[in-house]
Amino acid sequence: MSSGLPLSDDDLHAFADNQLSPERTVEVAAALAREPALAGRVAEIKRQNALLRDALDPWLAEPLPAKLLRASADPPHGRLWRRLRPALAVAATLVIGVALGWLGREQMLRLEGTPITFSRQAALTHALYAADQNRPVEVWAADEQRLVTWLSKRLNFPLRAPDLNSIGFSLVGGRLVAGNEKPGALFMYENADKQRISLLVRKDDVASHETAFRYAKEDGVSVFYWIDDSCGYAISGRIDKTQLLAVARVVYGQLAAFEAAPSPRP
Amino acid sequence: MPDTLPNPDLIAALPRLRRYARVLTGDMHRADDLVQDTLARAWEKRRLWQAGSDLRAWLFTIMHNVHVNQFSLRQREYAQASLDADDGPAAGWEIPVRPTQSDRVELSEVVGQIGRLPLAQREVLILAAVEELRYEEIGDVLGVPIGTVMSRLSRAREKLRRMNADTASPLKVVK
Numbered sequence: 001m002s003s004g005l006p007l008s009d010d011d012l013h014a015f016a017d018n019q020l021s022p023e024r025t026v027e028v029a030a031a032l033a034r035e036p037a038l039a040g041r042v043a044e045i046k047r048q049n050a051l052l053r054d055a056l057d058p059w060l061a062e063p064l065p066a067k068l069l070r071a072s073a074d075p076p077h078g079r080l081w082r083r084l085r086p087a088l089a090v091a092a093t094l095v096i097g098v099a100l101g102w103l104g105r106e107q108m109l110r111l112e113g114t115p116i117t118f119s120r121q122a123a124l125t126h127a128l129y130a131a132d133q134n135r136p137v138e139v140w141a142a143d144e145q146r147l148v149t150w151l152s153k154r155l156n157f158p159l160r161a162p163d164l165n166s167i168g169f170s171l172v173g174g175r176l177v178a179g180n181e182k183p184g185a186l187f188m189y190e191n192a193d194k195q196r197i198s199l200l201v202r203k204d205d206v207a208s209h210e211t212a213f214r215y216a217k218e219d220g221v222s223v224f225y226w227i228d229d230s231c232g233y234a235i236s237g238r239i240d241k242t243q244l245l246a247v248a249r250v251v252y253g254q255l256a257a258f259e260a261a262p263s264p265r266p
Numbered sequence: 267m268p269d270t271l272p273n274p275d276l277i278a279a280l281p282r283l284r285r286y287a288r289v290l291t292g293d294m295h296r297a298d299d300l301v302q303d304t305l306a307r308a309w310e311k312r313r314l315w316q317a318g319s320d321l322r323a324w325l326f327t328i329m330h331n332v333h334v335n336q337f338s339l340r341q342r343e344y345a346q347a348s349l350d351a352d353d354g355p356a357a358g359w360e361i362p363v364r365p366t367q368s369d370r371v372e373l374s375e376v377v378g379q380i381g382r383l384p385l386a387q388r389e390v391l392i393l394a395a396v397e398e399l400r401y402e403e404i405g406d407v408l409g410v411p412i413g414t415v416m417s418r419l420s421r422a423r424e425k426l427r428r429m430n431a432d433t434a435s436p437l438k439v440v441k
Contacts, residue, residue, distance in 0.1 A: 010416045013423070017394055019401060048426055049395040052380070055373040056396050059288065060281040065298055068284070071305040072276040 007031050012038060016045035119225050122200040122234030123218030125177050125186055130196040130237075137173030137188050147174045151185040157203050157231075161187045162254040167247060169197060197237030197247060204230050213248060215241065224248035228255065271312045272321065276305070279322045282397065286326060289392045290333045292359035292381050303336070304329040323399060327407045330389065372430075379429045387422035394419055 007028060014020045015028045032039040129136045139147040144161060152159040154176050161171055169189035177184045177200070184202040191197075216223045222244050225234035233255070235248045283304060287297035307328050308315070315324050359381030380388055389408060393399045394415075401419075405412045 009420055013394075013416065013419055014401070017398070017401075044427060045423055048423060048430075051372060051376050052392070052395045055376045056285055056289075056392070059285045062281070062284075064277075064280050064284070068280055068298060068301055068305070069277065071302045072280060073273060074270065074309070 007035070007038060012042050013045060016042045016049065118200075118202065118232050119214070119216035119223040119234060120218050121179070121184075121202075122198075122223050122225060122236045123216070123221035125184075125200055126196075126198040126223075126236035127219060127221050129175065129186065129188065130198060136196065137186075138175035140173040141171040143173075144171060151176060151201075154183055155185055155201070155203055159185055159201060160255075160258050162199065162251045164189050164247060164250060167250055168192060169247065172196070195237065195239055197235060197239065197244070199251060200232075200234040200236065202232045204232065213245070213252075215245075226252065228252075228259075271308060271315060275321045276308075276325075279325055282322060283325055283329060286329060286392060286397070287333075288361055289380060289388055290329070290385070292361055294361065300329060300333055300336070303332050307332055320403070322397075323403045323407060326393065326397070326399070327409075330407055330409075376426075379426055382429065383422055383425055387418045387425070390415055390418040391422035391426070 011020070011024070011028050015025065015032070020028060032042060139150065141147075148159055148161055151174060161174065164170070168191045170191075172188040172190050174185060174187045177186045179202050182203065184200050187199040187201075189197050189199070213224050213226050216225070221236050221238055222241050223234050223236045224244055224247075225232065226248075227233075233251065235244060235251060237244055237247075280301070283301050284297060287300040287304070288294060291297045291300055304325060308325060311328070315321065359378075361377055361381060380392070383391065386408075390404055393404045393407060394401065399407065401412050401415050404415045408415070
Protein backbone atom coordinates (compact mmCIF):
# COMPACT_ATOMS: atom_id res chain seq x y z
CA MET A 1 0.00 0.00 0.00
CA SER A 2 1.69 3.10 -1.17
CA SER A 3 -0.79 5.19 0.80
CA GLY A 4 0.53 3.84 4.14
CA LEU A 5 2.13 5.93 6.81
CA PRO A 6 5.65 7.03 6.05
CA LEU A 7 8.33 4.71 7.36
CA SER A 8 9.79 5.67 10.70
CA ASP A 9 12.95 4.47 12.36
CA ASP A 10 10.71 2.59 14.78
CA ASP A 11 9.12 0.75 11.86
CA LEU A 12 12.49 -0.60 10.80
CA HIS A 13 13.24 -1.95 14.26
CA ALA A 14 9.76 -3.33 14.72
CA PHE A 15 9.87 -4.94 11.29
CA ALA A 16 13.23 -6.54 12.03
CA ASP A 17 11.97 -7.71 15.41
CA ASN A 18 8.70 -9.03 13.95
CA GLN A 19 6.66 -6.77 16.16
CA LEU A 20 4.48 -5.12 13.57
CA SER A 21 0.86 -5.96 12.99
CA PRO A 22 0.29 -8.12 9.89
CA GLU A 23 -1.12 -5.15 8.02
CA ARG A 24 1.74 -2.85 8.85
CA THR A 25 4.23 -5.63 8.07
CA VAL A 26 2.89 -5.78 4.53
CA GLU A 27 3.13 -2.01 4.16
CA VAL A 28 6.68 -1.83 5.47
CA ALA A 29 7.80 -4.78 3.36
CA ALA A 30 6.48 -3.04 0.30
CA ALA A 31 8.25 0.17 1.24
CA LEU A 32 11.53 -1.63 1.88
CA ALA A 33 11.33 -3.19 -1.56
CA ARG A 34 11.44 0.31 -2.95
CA GLU A 35 14.16 1.57 -0.59
CA PRO A 36 17.33 -0.58 -0.72
CA ALA A 37 19.10 1.62 1.83
CA LEU A 38 16.36 1.03 4.40
CA ALA A 39 16.29 -2.65 3.49
CA GLY A 40 20.00 -2.73 4.20
CA ARG A 41 19.44 -1.28 7.67
CA VAL A 42 16.79 -3.87 8.41
CA ALA A 43 19.12 -6.60 7.22
CA GLU A 44 21.84 -5.23 9.48
CA ILE A 45 19.47 -5.30 12.47
CA LYS A 46 18.46 -8.86 11.71
CA ARG A 47 22.08 -9.84 11.36
CA GLN A 48 22.83 -8.25 14.75
CA ASN A 49 19.92 -10.04 16.34
CA ALA A 50 21.11 -13.36 15.01
CA LEU A 51 24.64 -12.64 16.14
CA LEU A 52 23.48 -11.72 19.67
CA ARG A 53 21.38 -14.86 19.96
CA ASP A 54 24.16 -17.05 18.63
CA ALA A 55 26.52 -15.54 21.18
CA LEU A 56 24.20 -15.67 24.18
CA ASP A 57 22.07 -18.74 23.55
CA PRO A 58 24.85 -21.15 24.57
CA TRP A 59 24.56 -19.68 28.09
CA LEU A 60 21.09 -21.18 28.32
CA ALA A 61 22.49 -24.69 28.06
CA GLU A 62 24.80 -24.28 31.03
CA PRO A 63 23.96 -26.42 34.05
CA LEU A 64 22.07 -24.53 36.73
CA PRO A 65 23.61 -24.07 40.15
CA ALA A 66 21.85 -25.97 42.90
CA LYS A 67 21.30 -22.79 44.89
CA LEU A 68 19.19 -21.35 42.09
CA LEU A 69 17.13 -24.51 41.80
CA ARG A 70 16.55 -24.37 45.53
CA ALA A 71 15.59 -20.71 45.34
CA SER A 72 13.04 -21.59 42.66
CA ALA A 73 11.21 -23.90 44.99
CA ASP A 74 8.80 -22.69 47.58
CA PRO A 75 10.75 -20.85 50.24
CA PRO A 76 10.66 -22.28 53.76
CA HIS A 77 7.99 -19.83 54.78
CA GLY A 78 6.06 -20.21 51.58
CA ARG A 79 3.14 -22.26 50.51
CA LEU A 80 4.19 -25.52 52.08
CA TRP A 81 4.56 -23.91 55.44
CA ARG A 82 1.14 -22.34 55.30
CA ARG A 83 -0.48 -25.52 54.15
CA LEU A 84 1.25 -27.68 56.69
CA ARG A 85 1.30 -25.15 59.48
CA PRO A 86 -1.21 -26.99 61.70
CA ALA A 87 0.54 -30.31 61.21
CA LEU A 88 3.91 -28.69 61.71
CA ALA A 89 2.70 -27.03 64.86
CA VAL A 90 1.68 -30.41 66.22
CA ALA A 91 4.97 -31.89 65.11
CA ALA A 92 6.88 -29.02 66.67
CA THR A 93 5.01 -29.49 69.91
CA LEU A 94 5.87 -33.15 69.80
CA VAL A 95 9.50 -32.40 69.09
CA ILE A 96 9.62 -29.92 71.93
CA GLY A 97 7.96 -32.44 74.18
CA VAL A 98 10.41 -35.13 73.24
CA ALA A 99 13.30 -32.72 73.59
CA LEU A 100 12.12 -31.65 77.02
CA GLY A 101 11.63 -35.26 77.90
CA TRP A 102 15.11 -36.03 76.70
CA LEU A 103 16.57 -33.12 78.62
CA GLY A 104 14.53 -34.22 81.59
CA ARG A 105 15.94 -37.67 81.17
CA GLU A 106 19.43 -36.24 81.21
CA GLN A 107 18.53 -34.36 84.34
CA MET A 108 17.01 -37.48 85.88
CA LEU A 109 20.04 -39.51 85.04
CA ARG A 110 22.22 -36.92 86.60
CA LEU A 111 20.06 -36.66 89.66
CA GLU A 112 19.80 -40.36 90.05
CA GLY A 113 23.41 -41.00 89.38
CA THR A 114 22.80 -42.47 85.93
CA PRO A 115 21.04 -45.53 87.37
CA ILE A 116 21.51 -47.86 84.47
CA THR A 117 25.10 -47.10 83.80
CA PHE A 118 25.83 -46.71 87.50
CA SER A 119 24.49 -50.15 88.32
CA ARG A 120 26.21 -51.62 85.32
CA GLN A 121 29.40 -49.87 86.21
CA ALA A 122 29.12 -51.26 89.72
CA ALA A 123 28.44 -54.77 88.47
CA LEU A 124 31.26 -54.73 85.96
CA THR A 125 33.70 -53.24 88.43
CA HIS A 126 32.75 -55.86 90.97
CA ALA A 127 33.02 -58.70 88.48
CA LEU A 128 36.43 -57.48 87.39
CA TYR A 129 38.08 -57.11 90.79
CA ALA A 130 36.20 -59.61 92.94
CA ALA A 131 37.39 -62.39 90.64
CA ASP A 132 40.99 -61.35 91.10
CA GLN A 133 42.35 -63.55 93.85
CA ASN A 134 45.74 -61.94 94.14
CA ARG A 135 45.02 -58.26 93.76
CA PRO A 136 41.33 -57.50 94.22
CA VAL A 137 42.23 -54.19 95.82
CA GLU A 138 44.96 -51.63 95.60
CA VAL A 139 45.18 -50.94 99.31
CA TRP A 140 44.50 -53.71 101.76
CA ALA A 141 42.36 -53.43 104.81
CA ALA A 142 45.45 -53.40 106.97
CA ASP A 143 45.95 -49.84 105.75
CA GLU A 144 42.30 -48.89 106.06
CA GLN A 145 42.99 -45.42 107.39
CA ARG A 146 45.38 -44.67 104.56
CA LEU A 147 42.92 -46.14 102.09
CA VAL A 148 40.06 -43.97 103.33
CA THR A 149 42.20 -40.85 103.42
CA TRP A 150 43.49 -41.49 99.93
CA LEU A 151 40.07 -42.17 98.41
CA SER A 152 38.52 -39.22 100.23
CA LYS A 153 41.19 -37.01 98.76
CA ARG A 154 40.73 -38.39 95.27
CA LEU A 155 36.93 -38.15 95.38
CA ASN A 156 37.15 -34.84 97.18
CA PHE A 157 34.68 -35.64 99.92
CA PRO A 158 34.90 -37.53 103.21
CA LEU A 159 34.50 -41.27 102.81
CA ARG A 160 34.41 -44.11 105.20
CA ALA A 161 34.38 -47.84 104.77
CA PRO A 162 31.29 -49.29 106.41
CA ASP A 163 31.87 -51.98 108.99
CA LEU A 164 30.02 -55.12 107.84
CA ASN A 165 31.50 -57.55 110.33
CA SER A 166 28.14 -57.77 112.04
CA ILE A 167 26.73 -59.49 108.97
CA GLY A 168 29.76 -61.65 108.28
CA PHE A 169 31.67 -59.52 105.78
CA SER A 170 35.09 -58.18 106.53
CA LEU A 171 36.86 -55.46 104.61
CA VAL A 172 39.39 -56.69 102.07
CA GLY A 173 40.50 -53.26 100.98
CA GLY A 174 39.72 -50.72 98.31
CA ARG A 175 40.74 -49.04 95.13
CA LEU A 176 40.13 -46.08 92.98
CA VAL A 177 38.03 -46.86 89.91
CA ALA A 178 37.18 -44.94 86.82
CA GLY A 179 33.75 -43.33 86.73
CA ASN A 180 31.74 -41.55 84.11
CA GLU A 181 32.93 -38.08 84.93
CA LYS A 182 34.71 -38.51 88.20
CA PRO A 183 36.55 -41.41 89.76
CA GLY A 184 34.75 -43.71 92.15
CA ALA A 185 35.84 -45.54 95.25
CA LEU A 186 35.49 -49.28 95.57
CA PHE A 187 35.47 -51.05 98.91
CA MET A 188 35.59 -54.82 98.80
CA TYR A 189 34.36 -57.21 101.45
CA GLU A 190 34.57 -60.95 101.82
CA ASN A 191 32.75 -63.44 104.03
CA ALA A 192 33.88 -66.74 105.44
CA ASP A 193 32.68 -68.53 102.32
CA LYS A 194 35.02 -66.37 100.22
CA GLN A 195 32.03 -64.65 98.68
CA ARG A 196 32.85 -61.12 97.87
CA ILE A 197 30.72 -58.04 97.72
CA SER A 198 31.77 -54.52 96.85
CA LEU A 199 30.58 -51.05 97.59
CA LEU A 200 31.02 -48.51 94.86
CA VAL A 201 30.80 -44.87 95.86
CA ARG A 202 30.58 -42.10 93.34
CA LYS A 203 29.86 -38.45 93.82
CA ASP A 204 28.34 -36.31 91.12
CA ASP A 205 28.32 -32.58 90.72
CA VAL A 206 24.61 -32.11 90.97
CA ALA A 207 22.88 -32.68 94.26
CA SER A 208 19.81 -34.83 94.04
CA HIS A 209 16.94 -35.89 96.13
CA GLU A 210 17.23 -39.08 97.98
CA THR A 211 16.06 -42.10 96.10
CA ALA A 212 14.90 -45.49 97.22
CA PHE A 213 16.93 -48.62 96.87
CA ARG A 214 17.04 -49.84 93.35
CA TYR A 215 17.92 -53.28 92.28
CA ALA A 216 19.53 -54.44 89.10
CA LYS A 217 21.12 -57.62 87.92
CA GLU A 218 23.90 -57.28 85.43
CA ASP A 219 25.73 -60.26 84.01
CA GLY A 220 24.85 -62.38 87.00
CA VAL A 221 25.92 -59.71 89.47
CA SER A 222 23.20 -58.36 91.74
CA VAL A 223 23.36 -54.66 92.47
CA PHE A 224 21.52 -52.58 94.99
CA TYR A 225 22.09 -48.91 94.53
CA TRP A 226 20.75 -45.66 95.80
CA ILE A 227 21.46 -41.96 95.79
CA ASP A 228 21.97 -40.00 98.92
CA ASP A 229 22.38 -36.30 98.37
CA SER A 230 24.67 -36.20 95.35
CA CYS A 231 26.35 -39.43 96.22
CA GLY A 232 25.67 -42.70 94.50
CA TYR A 233 26.19 -45.99 96.30
CA ALA A 234 26.05 -49.46 94.85
CA ILE A 235 26.38 -52.78 96.62
CA SER A 236 27.25 -55.55 94.20
CA GLY A 237 27.79 -59.23 94.58
CA ARG A 238 27.00 -62.65 93.22
CA ILE A 239 24.88 -63.41 96.18
CA ASP A 240 21.23 -63.84 96.96
CA LYS A 241 19.15 -60.74 96.44
CA THR A 242 17.70 -60.86 99.96
CA GLN A 243 21.13 -61.23 101.46
CA LEU A 244 22.45 -58.37 99.37
CA LEU A 245 19.54 -56.17 100.41
CA ALA A 246 20.38 -56.85 104.05
CA VAL A 247 23.94 -55.74 103.35
CA ALA A 248 22.66 -52.66 101.58
CA ARG A 249 20.51 -51.71 104.55
CA VAL A 250 23.43 -51.99 106.93
CA VAL A 251 25.63 -49.92 104.67
CA TYR A 252 22.90 -47.34 104.26
CA GLY A 253 22.38 -47.14 107.99
CA GLN A 254 26.04 -46.73 108.74
CA LEU A 255 26.50 -44.06 106.11
CA ALA A 256 23.48 -42.18 107.43
CA ALA A 257 24.95 -42.27 110.88
CA PHE A 258 28.29 -41.17 109.46
CA GLU A 259 26.72 -38.22 107.76
CA ALA A 260 24.91 -37.26 110.94
CA ALA A 261 28.27 -37.09 112.67
CA PRO A 262 30.80 -36.58 109.90
CA SER A 263 33.85 -36.72 112.06
CA PRO A 264 36.85 -38.74 110.97
CA ARG A 265 36.79 -42.24 112.10
CA PRO A 266 38.64 -42.69 115.35
CA MET B 267 -4.82 -13.96 43.60
CA PRO B 268 -2.49 -16.89 43.33
CA ASP B 269 -0.85 -17.89 46.53
CA THR B 270 2.02 -19.56 44.78
CA LEU B 271 4.17 -19.52 41.70
CA PRO B 272 4.37 -22.34 39.18
CA ASN B 273 7.61 -23.98 40.08
CA PRO B 274 8.14 -25.72 36.71
CA ASP B 275 7.71 -22.40 34.91
CA LEU B 276 10.07 -20.78 37.34
CA ILE B 277 12.75 -23.36 36.71
CA ALA B 278 12.12 -23.13 32.98
CA ALA B 279 12.76 -19.40 33.23
CA LEU B 280 15.98 -19.82 35.19
CA PRO B 281 18.41 -20.03 32.26
CA ARG B 282 17.01 -16.82 30.78
CA LEU B 283 16.99 -15.07 34.14
CA ARG B 284 20.58 -16.07 34.56
CA ARG B 285 21.52 -14.82 31.15
CA TYR B 286 19.79 -11.50 31.70
CA ALA B 287 21.48 -11.19 35.09
CA ARG B 288 24.85 -11.62 33.40
CA VAL B 289 24.03 -8.91 30.95
CA LEU B 290 22.99 -6.64 33.81
CA THR B 291 25.88 -7.31 36.16
CA GLY B 292 28.62 -8.24 33.73
CA ASP B 293 29.82 -10.76 36.28
CA MET B 294 29.07 -14.47 36.44
CA HIS B 295 28.97 -14.71 40.23
CA ARG B 296 27.12 -11.49 40.84
CA ALA B 297 24.68 -12.62 38.20
CA ASP B 298 23.79 -15.76 40.10
CA ASP B 299 23.44 -13.76 43.30
CA LEU B 300 21.10 -11.44 41.47
CA VAL B 301 19.04 -14.36 40.21
CA GLN B 302 18.80 -15.70 43.73
CA ASP B 303 17.71 -12.35 45.11
CA THR B 304 15.22 -12.05 42.29
CA LEU B 305 13.69 -15.42 43.08
CA ALA B 306 13.43 -14.57 46.74
CA ARG B 307 11.72 -11.29 45.87
CA ALA B 308 9.40 -13.06 43.46
CA TRP B 309 8.28 -15.43 46.17
CA GLU B 310 7.71 -12.51 48.51
CA LYS B 311 5.59 -10.75 45.91
CA ARG B 312 3.96 -13.86 44.47
CA ARG B 313 0.48 -12.42 45.08
CA LEU B 314 1.26 -9.63 42.62
CA TRP B 315 1.83 -12.07 39.80
CA GLN B 316 -1.24 -12.51 37.65
CA ALA B 317 -1.72 -16.17 36.96
CA GLY B 318 -1.58 -16.83 33.25
CA SER B 319 0.47 -13.75 32.47
CA ASP B 320 4.03 -14.00 31.23
CA LEU B 321 6.00 -15.17 34.23
CA ARG B 322 9.27 -14.50 32.45
CA ALA B 323 8.52 -10.82 31.83
CA TRP B 324 7.36 -10.45 35.43
CA LEU B 325 10.63 -11.97 36.64
CA PHE B 326 12.65 -9.68 34.38
CA THR B 327 10.82 -6.76 35.93
CA ILE B 328 11.68 -7.90 39.43
CA MET B 329 15.27 -8.51 38.44
CA HIS B 330 15.57 -5.07 36.91
CA ASN B 331 14.26 -3.46 40.08
CA VAL B 332 16.37 -5.56 42.40
CA HIS B 333 19.41 -4.72 40.34
CA VAL B 334 18.70 -1.01 40.24
CA ASN B 335 18.13 -0.98 43.98
CA GLN B 336 21.21 -3.00 44.74
CA PHE B 337 23.76 -1.22 42.68
CA SER B 338 23.58 2.50 43.02
CA LEU B 339 26.63 2.49 40.82
CA ARG B 340 24.33 1.58 38.00
CA GLN B 341 22.34 4.72 38.47
CA ARG B 342 25.31 6.70 37.27
CA GLU B 343 25.59 4.40 34.32
CA TYR B 344 21.98 5.18 33.60
CA ALA B 345 22.73 8.86 33.77
CA GLN B 346 25.52 8.40 31.27
CA ALA B 347 23.34 6.46 28.91
CA SER B 348 22.16 9.51 27.08
CA LEU B 349 25.68 10.82 26.62
CA ASP B 350 26.39 7.98 24.26
CA ALA B 351 29.99 9.01 24.29
CA ASP B 352 32.60 6.65 25.54
CA ASP B 353 33.24 3.39 23.79
CA GLY B 354 35.36 1.87 26.56
CA PRO B 355 34.18 -1.29 28.20
CA ALA B 356 31.72 -0.75 31.02
CA ALA B 357 33.23 -0.79 34.46
CA GLY B 358 32.97 -4.21 36.04
CA TRP B 359 32.15 -6.07 32.86
CA GLU B 360 33.90 -9.34 33.52
CA ILE B 361 32.05 -11.87 31.44
CA PRO B 362 34.84 -14.03 30.17
CA VAL B 363 35.12 -14.09 26.44
CA ARG B 364 35.62 -17.76 25.95
CA PRO B 365 36.61 -19.28 22.69
CA THR B 366 33.46 -20.79 21.33
CA GLN B 367 33.16 -24.20 19.81
CA SER B 368 32.67 -22.60 16.49
CA ASP B 369 35.36 -20.60 14.80
CA ARG B 370 33.15 -17.53 14.67
CA VAL B 371 35.35 -15.04 16.46
CA GLU B 372 32.60 -12.47 16.14
CA LEU B 373 30.52 -14.46 18.66
CA SER B 374 33.03 -13.96 21.43
CA GLU B 375 33.60 -10.40 20.30
CA VAL B 376 29.95 -9.54 20.55
CA VAL B 377 29.83 -10.48 24.24
CA GLY B 378 32.48 -7.91 24.95
CA GLN B 379 30.68 -5.41 22.75
CA ILE B 380 27.49 -5.82 24.78
CA GLY B 381 29.51 -4.88 27.82
CA ARG B 382 30.56 -1.66 26.18
CA LEU B 383 26.98 -0.52 25.82
CA PRO B 384 25.52 1.63 28.57
CA LEU B 385 23.41 -0.49 30.87
CA ALA B 386 20.11 1.10 29.87
CA GLN B 387 20.76 0.36 26.20
CA ARG B 388 22.11 -3.07 26.95
CA GLU B 389 18.90 -3.99 28.77
CA VAL B 390 16.62 -2.92 25.98
CA LEU B 391 18.73 -4.52 23.31
CA ILE B 392 18.87 -7.91 25.01
CA LEU B 393 15.18 -7.92 25.91
CA ALA B 394 14.22 -7.01 22.33
CA ALA B 395 16.76 -8.86 20.21
CA VAL B 396 17.52 -11.90 22.32
CA GLU B 397 14.54 -12.39 24.62
CA GLU B 398 12.19 -11.12 21.92
CA LEU B 399 9.92 -9.32 24.33
CA ARG B 400 7.42 -6.97 22.80
CA TYR B 401 8.36 -3.29 23.09
CA GLU B 402 5.40 -2.65 25.37
CA GLU B 403 6.57 -5.43 27.67
CA ILE B 404 10.08 -4.00 27.71
CA GLY B 405 8.64 -0.67 28.74
CA ASP B 406 6.81 -2.41 31.58
CA VAL B 407 9.89 -4.32 32.65
CA LEU B 408 12.04 -1.21 32.77
CA GLY B 409 9.32 1.15 33.87
CA VAL B 410 9.85 3.55 30.97
CA PRO B 411 7.62 4.81 28.16
CA ILE B 412 7.75 2.97 24.88
CA GLY B 413 9.34 5.98 23.23
CA THR B 414 12.30 5.60 25.56
CA VAL B 415 12.48 1.92 24.72
CA MET B 416 12.66 2.71 21.03
CA SER B 417 15.28 5.42 21.35
CA ARG B 418 17.49 3.26 23.55
CA LEU B 419 17.09 0.35 21.18
CA SER B 420 17.96 2.49 18.20
CA ARG B 421 21.08 3.87 19.89
CA ALA B 422 22.19 0.44 21.10
CA ARG B 423 21.95 -0.97 17.62
CA GLU B 424 23.76 1.92 16.07
CA LYS B 425 26.58 1.67 18.62
CA LEU B 426 26.88 -2.04 18.08
CA ARG B 427 26.93 -1.54 14.34
CA ARG B 428 29.72 1.00 14.62
CA MET B 429 31.75 -1.26 16.90
CA ASN B 430 31.44 -4.03 14.38
CA ALA B 431 32.34 -1.76 11.54
CA ASP B 432 35.46 -0.68 13.48
CA THR B 433 36.62 -4.15 14.39
CA ALA B 434 35.33 -6.25 11.55
CA SER B 435 37.68 -7.65 9.04
CA PRO B 436 37.66 -5.84 5.70
CA LEU B 437 35.82 -8.75 4.18
CA LYS B 438 32.79 -8.02 6.29
CA VAL B 439 32.59 -4.35 5.56
CA VAL B 440 29.55 -3.70 3.48
CA LYS B 441 29.47 -0.48 1.65
